Amino acid sequence: MGGEPRIGVYICHCGSNIAGTVDVEEVTEFARGLDAVVVARNYVFMCSDQGQEIIKSDIRDFGLNRVVVAACSPTVHELTFRRVLEEAGVNPYLFEMANIREHCSWVTEDRQMATEKAKALVSAAVKRVYYHQPLETRKVPLNPNTLVIGGGIAGIQAALEIANSGHKVYLVERSPSIGGHMIQLDKTFPTLDCSACILTPKMSDVGSHPYIELLTYSEVEQVSGYIGNFKVKISEKARYVDADKCNGCGVCQEKCPWKVDSEFEAGMGKRKVIYTPFPQAVPNIPVIDREHCVYFLKGTCRACEEFCEAKAIDFEQKDETIEVEVGSIILATGYDNFDPSVITQYGYGEFDNVITGLQFERLCNATGPTGGDIVLKDGSTPQSVAIVHCVGSRDKNYHEYCSRVCCMYALKYAHLIKEKTNADIYQYYIDMRCFGKGYEEFYERLSEEGVNFIRGKVGEVTDQALSEEEKGKLVVVAEDTLLGSIIRVPVDMVILCVAMEPQPDVEAIARLFNISRSADGFFLEKHPKLDPVATTTDGVFVAGCCQGPKDIPDTVAQASAAAARVLALISKGEVEIEATTAVIDERICSGCQLCPAICAYHAITFDKGKGVCQVNEALCKGCGACVSSCPSEAITGKHFTTEQIVAEIEGILI
Amino acid sequence: MSFEPKIVAFLCEWCSYRGADLAGTSRMKCAPNVRPIRVKCSSRVESTFILKALQTGADGVIVLGCHPGDCHYTNGNYKTMRRMALLSKLLEQLGIEKERVRLDWVSASEGNKFVSIVNDITAKIKELGPLTKIS
Numbered sequence: 173m174g175g176e177p178r179i180g181v182y183i184c185h186c187g188s189n190i191a192g193t194v195d196v197e198e199v200t201e202f203a204r205g206l207d208a209v210v211v212a213r214n215y216v217f218m219c220s221d222q223g224q225e226i227i228k229s230d231i232r233d234f235g236l237n238r239v240v241v242a243a244c245s246p247t248v249h250e251l252t253f254r255r256v257l258e259e260a261g262v263n264p265y266l267f268e269m270a271n272i273r274e275h276c277s278w279v280t281e282d283r284q285m286a287t288e289k290a291k292a293l294v295s296a297a298v299k300r301v302y303y304h305q306p307l308e309t310r311k312v313p314l315n316p317n318t319l320v321i322g323g324g325i326a327g328i329q330a331a332l333e334i335a336n337s338g339h340k341v342y343l344v345e346r347s348p349s350i351g352g353h354m355i356q357l358d359k360t361f362p363t364l365d366c367s368a369c370i371l372t373p374k375m376s377d378v379g380s381h382p383y384i385e386l387l388t389y390s391e392v393e394q395v396s397g398y399i400g401n402f403k404v405k406i407s408e409k410a411r412y413v414d415a416d417k418c419n420g421c422g423v424c425q426e427k428c429p430w431k432v433d434s435e436f437e438a439g440m441g442k443r444k445v446i447y448t449p450f451p452q453a454v455p456n457i458p459v460i461d462r463e464h465c466v467y468f469l470k471g472t473c474r475a476c477e478e479f480c481e482a483k484a485i486d487f488e489q490k491d492e493t494i495e496v497e498v499g500s501i502i503l504a505t506g507y508d509n510f511d512p513s514v515i516t517q518y519g520y521g522e523f524d525n526v527i528t529g530l531q532f533e534r535l536c537n538a539t540g541p542t543g544g545d546i547v548l549k550d551g552s553t554p555q556s557v558a559i560v561h562c563v564g565s566r567d568k569n570y571h572e573y574c575s576r577v578c579c580m581y582a583l584k585y586a587h588l589i590k591e592k593t594n595a596d597i598y599q600y601y602i603d604m605r606c607f608g609k610g611y612e613e614f615y616e617r618l619s620e621e622g623v624n625f626i627r628g629k630v631g632e633v634t635d636q637a638l639s640e641e642e643k644g645k646l647v648v649v650a651e652d653t654l655l656g657s658i659i660r661v662p663v664d665m666v667i668l669c670v671a672m673e674p675q676p677d678v679e680a681i682a683r684l685f686n687i688s689r690s691a692d693g694f695f696l697e698k699h700p701k702l703d704p705v706a707t708t709t710d711g712v713f714v715a716g717c718c719q720g721p722k723d724i725p726d727t728v729a730q731a732s733a734a735a736a737r738v739l740a741l742i743s744k745g746e747v748e749i750e751a752t753t754a755v756i757d758e759r760i761c762s763g764c765q766l767c768p769a770i771c772a773y774h775a776i777t778f779d780k781g782k783g784v785c786q787v788n789e790a791l792c793k794g795c796g797a798c799v800s801s802c803p804s805e806a807i808t809g810k811h812f813t814t815e816q817i818v819a820e821i822e823g824i825l826i
Numbered sequence: 827m828s829f830e831p832k833i834v835a836f837l838c839e840w841c842s843y844r845g846a847d848l849a850g851t852s853r854m855k856c857a858p859n860v861r862p863i864r865v866k867c868s869s870r871v872e873s874t875f876i877l878k879a880l881q882t883g884a885d886g887v888i889v890l891g892c893h894p895g896d897c898h899y900t901n902g903n904y905k906t907m908r909r910m911a912l913l914s915k916l917l918e919q920l921g922i923e924k925e926r927v928r929l930d931w932v933s934a935s936e937g938n939k940f941v942s943i944v945n946d947i948t949a950k951i952k953e954l955g956p957l958t959k960i961s
Contacts, residue, residue: 245847246864275862276848285830285858292861679895686898688841691935708840708898708934752866772900795899796870800909812866816957818878824861825832825883 175339177208177302180236181294182227184243187272189561191216195287199242202291206298210234218243224256231260238304240297242270242290246795263306265751265811270297299823303816307751312790313576314400315499316742319344321392322535324352325724326504326731328374333385333735342496343378343404345388347435347634349453350375352506354528356436358537361584362614366440368539372452379454387805389459393493395684398793400499400747410489412460414447417484420456422664424476424485432464438530441541446476451539499747500711500738503695504731505681507717510564510571510671518563518668519633523646524549526633526666529581536588546592555663556596557589558648560630564671566602571671573692575721576671579605583614586623587668598624598661600650608723626661628653635668672721685712694720706733711747713737752811753792754799758784760806766796767807831858831885831951835944836871842890843935848937849905855946856941860888867891868929869902873913875928886926886951888943893931903931923954 181203185191188642196214203212211234215223218241220292230236239262241253246269270293272527276647280286316339323345331343343350357367378384387406394405413424427443434443436450443449445464448456466473467487477485503679509530512520520526525548527535539545548554559582579601586597604625606615619625628650638660639644645662652659674693675681682689688696694715698706705713715731716722722730741747756767756776761784768776768785772811775791776798778784785797787807799809808814837843843864849856865871868891876887889910891903910929917924928947932940 221852245850247844247847255934271862274847276850276858278850278853279856279857281870282857282858289858289861296863297863683895686900688892688896688898688934696934770905772902778941793865794898795902796865797867797902800870800872801905809866809870812870814872817863817865817870817875820863821834821875821879821884822882824834824863825879 174272175237177238177242178210178236179208179238179301180230180234181206181209181212181240181298182218182223182242183212183214183272183294184223185216186240186243187216190243190273190277193280193283193286194272194290195283195637198287199272199290199294203294203298206295208238208302209298210236217247219252224282224654227253227256228260231257231262237262238301240270240294241267242272242294242297244273245271245275252650261705265307266301266304268297268301268304270294272299277668281818288794292826295826296820296823299819300816303813303819307810308746309751310789311746311748314401314741314745314747315497316340317342317400317496317657318500318502318738319404319496319498319500320502320504322352322504322506322716322718323350323378323388324348324504324506324716325354325371326506326718326727327352328371328378329728329731330502330504330715330735331384332374332377332381333732334738335381337739339383339739341384342406342498343384343386344390344392346387346391347449348411348447348459349455350378350386350388351450351454353530354724355450356438356533357453358533358540359584359588361580362608362610364584364587368452374482375452375454386455387494388455390494392684395501398749400741402498402501402711404496404498404501406494406496408492408494410462410491411457411484412462412489413458414484414485414489415455415457417482418457419482419484421482423479423481424458424800427475427479429473429475430464432461437534437541438528440531440534458487500713501531501685502713502715502731502734502738503681503685503687503718505675505678505718507721508675509673510673512563512668512670514570515563517632518560518630518666519646520668523633524633525664526555526668528667529578529667532585532667536585536592536619539637546589553593554595556598556602556661556663557667558598558630558646558661558663559585559663559667559669560648561599561601561669562629562765563668564673571673571692573721574605575672575674576605577721577723580608580611580723582669583618583647583723586618587621590621590623595664596624597810598626598663600628600630600648602627602629602712605727608725615811620769626650626652626659637662641775672717675718678718685709688714690720692720694718705730705737711741749790750794752794752809753789754787754794754796754807754809756785756787757806757808758782758786760804762804762806764803766801766803770798770801772797828905829952829956831859831948831956832883833888833947833951834879834884835860835862835888835890836865836875837862838868838898839866841892841896841931842868842940844934845890845932845936846938848935849940849958852937854937854939854941858945859948865887867897867899867902868906869899871906873909873916875912880922880926882955885892885954885957886928886947888928888930888947890932890940890943893933896933914948922957925950925954926957
């Protein structure tokens with residue numbers, strides 16, 4: 173791109189999004205007067221084919237070698253316009269975008285002020301682009317292996333989609349078995365399929381798949397590298413059972429004399445200290461819970477070892493660290509259930525028969541602690557049940573968001589209770605949200621099954637009886653907002669439909685993978701509508717409830733989408749790495765070695781022979797921390813040079 | 827005409843720029859005085875950029891980055907924090923009110939925080955009045 177800069181400036185109306193607030197004609201006229209501007213135009217949609225064609229033909233006709241588009245945020249269309257330049261034979265980095273929509277027309281009320289601000293932003297972009305240099309993107313080969321984190325339905329689906337195409341997947345799950353929350357559920361709405369019946373075939377596919385390496389009881393410890401070339405350290409906890417010898421007979425679990433609360437049964441049942449969480453566990457290899465095992469606590473017992481015919485018990489096993497190299501990562505770390513004991517007025521933890529939705533799932537499940545009988549703590553069958561929606565969701569005190577699945581599973585509970593006990597059912601809802609395929613129909617069906625729907629948020633669950641009828645019951649107090657009066661309903665059981673919330677260690681996971689979270693605490697997708705599976709870190713994708721509450725169909729769809737994105741990368745085989753790295757001018761570098769200490773990526777090394785520092789471009793992320801720290805100004809941050817930024821400052825302060 | 831300050835905002839590409847975008851997408855309204863400049867990371871913002879802005883006609887400067895611990899580049903914002911503390915001392919020596927230069931954190935989901943920072947500093951600088959030219 174030799175010769176003097178010849179700049180074309182294009183102001184987008186974005187329909188009325190920009191032109192409604194900014195005087196685009198005035199801004200265009202202003203741009204025409206700026207240094208080195210050869211042509212300035214405005215057009216209704218610069219991103220349209222016609223808009224792009226205007227730029228291309230101007231590049232041809234006027235010999236433009238720099239382009240400024242004043243339109244939306246560069247996060248939306250910078251790549252679009254860079255491509256336009258490339259197609260017209262101009263290096264794509266000789267382009268700058270002025271964000272006069274998100275940062276100007278949409279946030280400003282006064283037309284005159286908005287126009288002035290738009291002028292300043294255009295002026296800054298023109299001054300900056302003057303100093304732009306052509307840059308070349310680098311291509312690096314992509315490792316075709318993939319890491320999937322989380323073995324719930326999202327992780328299982330994503331892993332199978334990728335592995336079925338013949339590419340290696342490492343699936344990491346921190347509990348002893350895959351299955352996630354879905355395997356704990358009884359039936360799935362609205363079709364009432366048995367959850368385990370539809371999930372276990374997929375689980376065993378994962379367990380036996382030649383392209384899936386399943387790492388259960390394992391957690392990711394460290395991640396380094398970049399898209400195409402991640403290095404991941406995974407720590408695998410000792411199971412104290414030799415996986416090669418164990419034949420899954422289950423004798424150890426029978427003989428173990430010690431019992432603790434089962435996580436899988438959500439506190440409704442017990443498990444042994446050597447255990448598989450549930451009968452269909454994948455892998456079907458037990459683990460010894462070392463925190464509760466009497467051998468580890470007191471050095472005695474060893475009953476499991478004594479009875480194991482396969483000689484698979486190995487108390488000497490140690491935790492191991494495994495290192496894998498992958499090209500892409502899918503996070504499918506799921507959700508946690510809101511703990512309703514903090515809403516003290518609902519009496520969870522105080523009254524035996526106030527339970528959470530997940531506890532009800534286990535109670536209702538044929539493999540659960542009661543063999544599927546819906547019973548009260550004393551073993552009797554409830555005559556009446558209250559189902560309370562939005563516990564911790566749609567509540568400013570806890571989570572403002574809607575958890576999206578509760579209305580539907582609440583309806584499912586009503587159906588299952590009716591089917592098994594014929595109890596009276598009272599649904600306390602704020603709004604019924606039955607938005608998915610077949611959901612509204614399910615709601616209609618339940619309305620006809622004789623369920624009582626009460627529109628109102630429950631204020632209190634109490635055992636303080638005010639009448640004979642209320643004695644010995646749990647009294648649910650709520651305002652029926654349709655009647656406009658406070659009502660008290662005595663029931664035997666209360667089910668709390670608790671919010672889905674981010675995993676307790678979500679913050680640490682986000683940091684580990686260098687991705688952002690949204691205000692609700694879940695992982696932030698790259699774009700809420702158009703890029704719902706990518707994240708701000710290239711090569712890291714999200715699927716399922718770790719990105720926000722969703723039901724099983726949506727989770728499966730998102731997991732398949734994430735897998736498709738990974739497969740697209742694998743199919744291409746290489747990735748383009750941004751050209752905006754740092755470079756050290758060896759003639760100026762004094763070898764002070766401040767920059768290697770500053771760099772968070774160990775991308776700068778000191779060359780003893782030459783006495784200067786050097787940047788490894790493959791490791792450099794282009795943050796610019798070293799550039800601004802160099803006392804000799806020997807480091808240049810490509811595309812964010814001091815010259816370019818200073819020009820932008822001068823331009824923006826017209 | 828009333829005094830309309832010019833304020834330059836250096837926004838990191840990953841959190842604050844997106845936070846400012848979100849303010850726009852959500853059609854929140856804010857004072858038009860703040861003019862954003864995108865950088866990869868707040869740690870790229872040299873003290874000289876801030877002085878240059880004040881010298882060139884800015885009445886105030888804000889530097890916004892990812893929240894501590896959330897930096898896209900691991901720890902760039904901590905480096906910025908240290909640099910800004912030093913700069914603050916220098917500004918005092920130059921006779922510039924230190925309130926004119928502000929460091930804060932805006933995540934990609936905090937459009938409302940971006941708006942409140944913009945409105946807040948605009949009001950503050952209107953109170954302080956124009957910055958007398960420094961050379």
